[in-house]
Amino acid sequence: MMNWKLIKTEEEYKKALTRTMEIFHAEEGTPEDDELGVLLLLVKDYEDRTIQMPEIDVIEVIKDKMHEHGLKNKDLEPIIGSKSHVSSVLSGRREITLKMAQKLRDFFNLPAELFLKVG
Template structure:
């Protein structure tokens, strides 16, 4: 069974949560609560996963601007987060990296994500490739 992205469902989710740049601590806490709900949902559709990705980007931007010394987000940690959020196993990324060994090396932090793999991750998660490179 192939899942398809439903634009109407996604639009309804957007209307429900009204994503926007985070400017206050209260907005930041609201978005973190939404992320937690989305991550703890037993069965997420493509639309909810895309919304989760959007909120993660908004949180990272806010944290970079407001908590620069505490920002520990790296391409590696972003990949691990996206894998967890999308219930992916290392084998699910063989198509991106080309081999199980390379996937394991990247996940273990022994190898950096290069530009080619960042582009493939960008396509896989529908996110900017810049999130996956230093």
């Protein structure tokens, strides 16, 4: 069992991942299980600090879902509102309201996080 510290380099990260895979199925309550817990926290911390997730455009996701389901703009009128509201939202001229987001989330079975603007 190594004495793990905060991961600061790609090399340390790779070493931690390798060790994590080696002991991934450690029995509960063993020293390897404790080491695995520490490694998982350190790896997640390093990834959170260094890996930039791409921004997801919620309008593009909605358009993709519409295409996937063979829907037209008029099919979103019960969810978003009038024909002009649907057009304004899908063109990005109008913001998606909380109520719209909730209805779109349920209608397309999307994760709520998709509608949260972070940063």
